[in-house]
Amino acid sequence: MYWISKLIHALSRLRRRWVILLAVLGPGIITMVADNDAGGISTYAQTGARTGFGMLWAFIILVPMAYFVQEMTVRLGAVTKRGHAEAIFDGFGPVWGWFSVFDLVLINWLTLVTEYIGMTQAARIFGIPEWLTYLGVTALLMAIVITGRYWTFEKITLAFCLFNMVYIPAALWAMGTGNVPGGWPVVARGFYAPEFHFTDQFTPVALITLIMANIGTTITPWQIFFQQSAVVDKGMDIKDIRYGKIDTFVGAMLTCTVAVFIIIATGAVFYYHPAGPIPIESAAQAATSMPEVLSQHRLGRWAEGLFAIGLFDAGLLGALCISLSTSWALGEVFGWAHSLNKSVREAPWFYVAYLVMLLTAGVVSLIASTRVQDAITIFVQVVAVTLLPAALVFLILLLNDAPLMGEHVNSRWQNIANWSITIFVIAISSLFGVSVLFPGLFGAGSK
Amino acid sequence: MITTPVTPGNSQAAGPDHRLLYFSKFLRARVCETRRDFLLGKLTDLVFRLSEPYPEAIGIYLSHGWGNPSEFVPWERVVRIEPGAVFVLPPERGECYPPFVDQPGWILLNEHLMGKTILDMEGRGIEVVNDVQLLESRGRMIIAHVDVSFNGFLRKWGLDWLAPQKARLIAWRYVQPLSIEDVTSTDKVSLSITKSELAELPSEDLADSLEELSGKQQAAVFSVLDTEKAAETLLEAEPRAQRQLVASLTVDRARAILGEMSTAQLADLLSALPLDDRNDLIALLPGEQADRIRGILAEHEARADALMSTTFLRMTRETRVGEALARLRGSKLDAEEVWDIFVVLEPAGVLLGVVDLRELVMASDDATLEDVMATPGVSANQDVREEELAEMFVKYHLRMLPIVDPNDRILGVIHYRDVMK
DSSP states (O other), X not given: OHHHHHHHHHXXXXXXXXXXXXXXOSHHHHHHHHHSOHHHHHHHHHHHXXXXXXXXXXXXXXXXXHHHHHHHHHHHHHHHOXXXXXXXXXXXXXXXXXXXXXXXXXXHHHHHHHHHHHHHHHHHHTXXXXXXXXXXXXXXXXXXXXXXXXXXXXXXXXXXXXHGGXXXXXXXXXXXXXXXXXXXXXXXXXHHSOOOOOOSSSOHHHHHHHHHHHHHHHSOHHHHHXXXXXXXXXXXXXXXXXXXXXXXXXXXXXXXXXXXXXXXXXXXXXXXXXXXXXOOOSHHHHHHHHHHHTTTSTHHHHHHHHHHHHHHHHHHHHHHHHHHHHHHHXXXXXXXXXXXXXXXXXXXXXXXXXXXXXXHHHHHHHHOOHHHHHHXXXXXXXXXXXXXXXXXXXXXXXXXXXXXXXXGSOOHHHHHHHHHHHHHHHHHXXXXXXXXXXXXXXXXXXX | OOOOOOOTTOHHHXXXXXXXXEGGGTTTOEEEESSTTOEEEEEEEEEEEOOSSSOEEEEEEEOOOTTXXXXXXXXXXXXXXXXXXXXXXOOSSSSSOXXXXXXXXXXXXXXXXXXXXXXXXXXXXXXXOOEEEEEEETTEEEEEEEEOSHHHHHHHTXXXXXXXXXXXXXXXXXXXXXXXXXXXOSSTTSOOOOHHHHHHSOHHHHHHHHHHSOHHXXXXXXXXXXXXXXXXXXXXXXXXXHHHHHHTXXXXXXXXXXXXXXXXXXXXHHTTSOHHXXXXXXXXXXXXXXXXXXXXXXXXXXXXXXXXXXXXXXXXXXXXXXXXXXXXXXXXXXXXXXXXXXXXXXXXXXXEEEEEHHHHHHSOTTSBHHHHOBSSOOOEETTOBHHXXXXXXXXHTOSEEEEEOTTOBEEEEEEHXXXXX
C-alpha cells in the first residue's frame, strides 16, 4: 500500500500549492480586468463594429505584452516593498518623481471622468437618472475600500471582475443570430487571416488609429502604479513572486479574452448586420442600438441589458482601481499612511484623496457637455503619451538595478522582451497621440 | 516666588484668586502700557521656563517684524490681563524692552507647542496640540493643560462659537517635553514624554503611536528605547513603520536589537523588509541562524525545525521540585522561556513529560518531577508545518510545544510568539 500513501502525500502537496496560489491571486487579475474600463469597452465595441473580426489577431500579441510589463511590477513590489511612485523617487530623484506623480494624478482624474460617464450612460439605459448613479456609485466605491482590510477589498473586487464575463454570453447570443455567414470559422480566421474592407469612411489610416487605440487601452500608466502598490499592500514577499506571475498571466488572458468576446459580439451584430455595417462610436451607443438592430430577435433587449451591465461594471472597476492607484501614489510621496489595511482614522489622507478624486471627477462628468467630454478623451491620450514611455523606461531601469533586485533582476531575455515592448509602445502611443491632436496629419479620412 | 505689582482696583483683585485662560485668546492680543492708549505691539508668543511640576511664564515676546528688533517683557512687569489686551508697566530703562534672546530650558508656546504632535501618556495615543490652557493665579501663570480637541483649532481662528464638542484636555504632567534636552531635532517639542515613562508604555501602544509619527520623530522616540523594548516595539509595528525604523538604525544598535528576537520573529520581521535591508540585517546574524532564516524566508510554510528555539529547560525525572526551582532561577533565561520544563531520559534526551511552571510552584519541594509532570505531553515532529503548529497551539492552549525526532528525542521548542501572529 506504499503507493497509496505516496499518492496521498503528493495530493496534499498539490492541494497546499493550490491554496497558496489562490491566496496570492488578486492584484494581477484585478489590474488586468480593470484595464477593460469604460473607455476600453468603447474602443473594443468600435473595433468590432468597424472591422468585424479583422482585429482579433492583435490580442494574441497583447497578452504577452501586458504580461511582460505587469510582471515587472510584481517583482519590483515584492522585492523592494515600495510602491512605484516611491521607487521612482528613490531611484531617479524628486524631479522625475514629481513629474510622474503629477502626470499620473492628472491622467487618472481625467480617466475617472470617462469612467463616470460610462457608468451614468449605462445606468441611463435602465432608466436611472445620472445624479442618482453618481451618488450611488460613489457611495459603493467608498464602501468597498473602507472596511480597513486589503483582503476584503480584494475579494469584493474579484467578484466584480466576474461581471466582466457577461460579454461571453452576449457574444454567444450574437453569433446565434446567424448574422455571420459561415459562423465560428469566420471568427477563427480573424486570428490568423484577417481581412479588411476599406471604404470612404474606413480608411487604412483609420485602421492604424484603431490598432493604436487597442494597444493604448491595454497598457496604461495607472496599471503599473496600481499593481505594484497592490502587491506591496497585500504584503507579498519574494517567495510569492512565482505565484504573482501566474496571477498576472491569468489576468492578461482574462482581459484579452473579454476583449475578444466584446469584439465578436459587436462584430456579429453591427459589422455583419444584414442591412450592411452600422458604425458605432461608443459602448453606450452599442448597447442602446441593440434592440433596434436585433429587432427580429427577442435577444435585442437582453443584449442591451448585458452590454449595459458590462459597461457599468467596467466603469466601476476602472474607477475603483484608478482612484486607488492615485491614493497609493500620493500616500507614498507625501509620506501619509497609505494602506487598505488601515482604518479611515489611521490613514485619513489616503481615504480623503480617494474620495476627492471620485467626487470631483463625478461632478465634472455630470456637468460636462459632449464637447468637453470629447476634449477630455483626447487629452487623456495626450497625457498618456507623455507618461507611459517614462513609466516603462523607469520600470525597466529599476528592474536592472542589481543591488536593489538581487537575483530577481531582469534576465537578458526579459530585457529583450521588455525593451522591444517599450520601444514599440512608445512609437505607437506617440503616433496615436499625434494623430488624436492633429487628425488631419495622416490624411483627411482619419477620424 | 515672583511677586507682581498689583494696581489696586484691577479686575484680578476683584475676581476669584485664579483663572483658566486659553492661549489662543492671547495670541496677537494688544500689549499696552498701563495707559491703554500706549500700544507696545501685538503679543507674538508667551515664554515659559520648563520646571517641575508645571512650566511657569517668564515673559512676553513681541516681534515687530520688518527687521525691527524684538522686545521681551519680563513677567514681573505684567500688570493685568484682559481679553484681547495685556497691560504691562513701562520699561525700567529707556524707551523699549530689550530684544528677546532664547535660553536653554525655555519654550515658546506658539512656536514650540501649538500645532505640534505630542504623545499622550494617559490616552496612549498621538494628538495634536490645538490650544494650551493656562492657569493664572496671583500674578503667576503656569501651563495647566493642552487642548487637543477640534475646539482649540476653531478657537485659534476665532470660530469657537461653532464649538462642536467639548474640550479634550490633557494634563501637562502627561505631556512633558523630552526633546528639548534629548533630541537634536528641529521639531522641538514633537516628542513629549520622558524616557522613564516611555519604557512603561506597552509596546503595542508604543508601536501604534510610532506609526503616526513622521520619520524623524519616529527615529527619535525609537532611539531612546532600550534594546528589549525596541525589539518588542519593532515586532509590533506595521510593515511600513518597520521599514522606516530599520532604515534609521546604526549597525551596532541593529545587531543588539536583532539579538533580542527569536529566529521565527526575525524571519517575520525580515519578510516585511526590502531585499537590500534584509540582506544587510542577515549579514549581522551568526551564520547558522542566518541560514535558518534564509530557509524560512524561502518557504511558504516553514517547518518546525526551522522555527524552533534550542534554549529550554530540560531535567531528569528524578529531579526534586526544590532543585528544579533553584535551577530555574539560576538559569538566567527570559521569563518567556520558562513556562514549561521538559522531563527527559538522559543521555539520549527522550521526552517523557512536561511540567507546567504553575504546578512546579504549587508542588512540595520534596516531590520529584516524575510526580508532577503531565504525560504524555503534546509534542510535534520536526517536519510539521507552521499552519499545523498554530492549530496545535490553539487546540491545546499551549505556550510552548516541544519538537521531537521520530525516536521521541527532544530537539527544541516552539514558542507561542513564534507561530501565533
